[in-house]
Amino acid sequence: xxxxxxxxxxxxxxxxxxxxxxxxxxxxxxxxxxxxxxxxxxxxxxxxxxxxxxxxxxxxxxxxxxxxxxxxxxxxxxxxxxxxxxxxxxxxxxxxxxxxxxxxxxxxxxxxxxxxxxxxxxxxxxxxxxxxxxxxxxxxxxxxxxxxxxxxxxxxxxxxxxxxxxxxxxxxxxxxxxxxxxxxxxxxxxxxxxxxxxxxxxxxxxxxxxxxxxxxxxxxxxxxxxxxxxxxxxxxxxxxxxxxxxxxxxxxxxxxxxxxxxxxxxxxxxxxxxxxxxxxxxxxxxxxxxxxxxxxxxxxxxxxxxxxxxxxxxxxxxxxxxxxxxxxxxxxxxxxxxxxxxxxxxxxxxxxxxxxxxxxxxxxxxxxxxxxxxxxxxxxxxxxxxxxxxxxxxxxxxxxxxxxxxxxxxxxxxxxxxxxxxxxxxxxxxxxxxxxxxxxxxxxxxxxxxxxxxxx
Numbered sequence: 455x456x457x458x459x460x461x462x463x464x465x466x467x468x469x470x471x472x473x474x475x476x477x478x479x480x481x482x483x484x485x486x487x488x489x490x491x492x493x494x495x496x497x498x499x500x501x502x503x504x505x506x507x508x509x510x511x512x513x514x515x516x517x518x519x520x521x522x523x524x525x526x527x528x529x530x531x532x533x534x535x536x537x538x539x540x541x542x543x544x545x546x547x548x549x550x551x552x553x554x555x556x557x558x559x560x561x562x563x564x565x566x567x568x569x570x571x572x573x574x575x576x577x578x579x580x581x582x583x584x585x586x587x588x589x590x591x592x593x594x595x596x597x598x599x600x601x602x603x604x605x606x607x608x609x610x611x612x613x614x615x616x617x618x619x620x621x622x623x624x625x626x627x628x629x630x631x632x633x634x635x636x637x638x639x640x641x642x643x644x645x646x647x648x649x650x651x652x653x654x655x656x657x658x659x660x661x662x663x664x665x666x667x668x669x670x671x672x673x674x675x676x677x678x679x680x681x682x683x684x685x686x687x688x689x690x691x692x693x694x695x696x697x698x699x700x701x702x703x704x705x706x707x708x709x710x711x712x713x714x715x716x717x718x719x720x721x722x723x724x725x726x727x728x729x730x731x732x733x734x735x736x737x738x739x740x741x742x743x744x745x746x747x748x749x750x751x752x753x754x755x756x757x758x759x760x761x762x763x764x765x766x767x768x769x770x771x772x773x774x775x776x777x778x779x780x781x782x783x784x785x786x787x788x789x790x791x792x793x794x795x796x797x798x799x800x801x802x803x804x805x806x807x808x809x810x811x812x813x814x815x816x817x818x819x820x821x822x823x824x825x826x827x828x829x830x831x832x833x834x835x836x837x838x839x840x841x842x843x844x845x846x847x848x849x850x851x852x853x854x855x856x857x858x859x860x861x862x863x864x865x866x867x868x869x870x871x872x873x874x875x876x877x878x879x880x881x882x883x884x885x886x887x888x889x890x891x892x893x894x895x896x897x898x899x900x901x902x903x904x905x906x907x908x909x910x
Contacts, residue, residue: 467492468490470490470534471488471490471625471631472625474488474542475487475488478520478543478627480540481520481540481543483520483550485520485521485626485627486626486627487624487627487630488518489518489624489801490515490516491515492620493515494618494620496509496584497509497615497616498587498594500594500612501598501613503598506612515530515531516531516542516801517529517803518546519804521550521559521561522547523555524557525555525556527550528546558783558785558788560787561626561628562626562628562763564629567628568630568757568758568764570758570764571758572634572757573635573756577663577751580663580664595613596672596675597614597642598675599675601613604676604680604683606683607645607683608653609646610643610645612644615671616639617639619635621634626761626762628762630762637663638661640659641659641660641671642657642658643657643674643675643678643679644656644657645675645681645683646682647686652686654687655685656678656684658675658677660674662753662892663751663752684866686866688868689910690870691832691857691910692910693910694906695907697901697904697905698833698872699832700834701834701899702890704834704835705899706895708900708902709743709895709897709900710895711842712728712737712771713770713812715876717779717780717807718779718780718782719807720844722785722789725845726845728776731877732778735774736776736881737771737880737881738882740773742773742813742815743813744769744770745767745768745769746813747765747767747811748766752811752892753894755810758795759795760782763793765795770812780796782796782807784804784805796809796810812896812897813896814885814889817886817887818887819886819887820886824901825863828901829860832853834853836854836855837853838851839852846875847875848873849874850872852870854866854869870908870909871908872905872906872907872908873908879905885900886900
């Protein structure tokens with residue numbers, strides 16, 4: 455075990471948030487909340503067998519939100535000296551006096567607050583000694599060598615390994631104090647096949663809270679190489695209406711558009727293509743979309759939100775039917791509802807609603823069986839750009855991947871656009887069974903019928 459590190463950091467952060475709240479009260483704030491974040495990260499990158507970059511980052515960032523009646527202001531800094539904390543509080547109170555009134559701002563009532571105020575039970579911290587720069591370099595070199603060993607790879611764009619240890623302390627004048635600590639290990643590689651105008655690249659990336667959970671480093675490098683080679687020689691697909699499979703690597707992005715559309719901020723503004731869809735079918739029958747903030751050994755898991763409310767597993771969609779919005783205290787008050795404990799914030803921002811971990815019901819078919827069901831169409835493995843109308847759900851994105859005929863991959867394709875309407879697209883999805891369960895968003899490959907492809 456690597457002793458003391460987290461406890462020492464958290465004690466220091468708790469003292470900082472205590473000083474911030476005291477300074478806010480002294481400056482005239484009626485209420486306040488404070489956040490202190492300590493981060494220690496190390497990133498090593500290599501290219502052509504040699505060290506290309508080494509980045510180390512250590513520091514503490516602090517944030518303070520003050521409330522004066524129905525007015526609020528937020529300030530942040532990366533300096534924890536007492537004089538800085540005093541100046542922050544005075545500046546925040548002065549800003550709040552000039553801010554417009556917001557009848558929905560305010561801290562949680564004490565009886566709303568979470569009883570569990572740490573994330574210890576979620577096992578988010580690797581207690582082994584942090585990796586040295588030399589060890590991270592070895593991992594990066596191993597990933598690069600595995601990429602280069604794949605036949606057809608001409609070179610690598612980069613390969614790297616990293617480690618991060620983050621501690622967060624949150625305190626409020628309503629009596630809440632909470633702490634979060636998490637670690638993460640990461641390995642990535644970007645491989646290139648071909649040269650000049652015919653060059654294609656692709657990547658592989660893996661991250662876990664515990665190094666023991668990472669797949670073998672060489673496997674990540676090899677996968678990047680194989681993906682790059684598979685894309686070599688890409689041409690445009692035909693133009694027309696065809697079914698499209700969103701590969702598991704990108705399918706979570708498609709579901710993410712639904713998640714954005716049910717965010718409380720979008721609903722409160724009336725700027726959502728799902729604003730009138732509560733209680734209606736938005737996914738096929740039999741499909742659930744579940745948020746589970748308390749997943750073990752998954753980065754981002756939490757027992758309480760940024761306003762101190764207890765997090766809990768909930769259904770966003772049940773049997774295809776939309777169950778509710780994603781709300782923090784402010785958006786809940788605007789809509790006359792209760793918060794869903796989805797408040798998130800940084801040191802320089804006020805709370806806003808955001809989801810944590812999501813899981814979409816998987817189907818019975820493998821991706822290969824889904825390809826066979828599709829017959830002829832497009833398998834999309836990467837996307838660029840985005841044109842999405844938030845009010846109508848009209849969808850258009852640049853895509854690359856593989857052209858499929860008779861259920862078999864025939865050739866790589868790129869420089870095309872896929873388009874449709876999200877409401878219609880999501881109602882017609884068919885899910886495979888290939889979701890990766892360590893991911894924050896556990897979403898399998900998804901088949902969407904009848905999209906418009908603009909290619910050659």
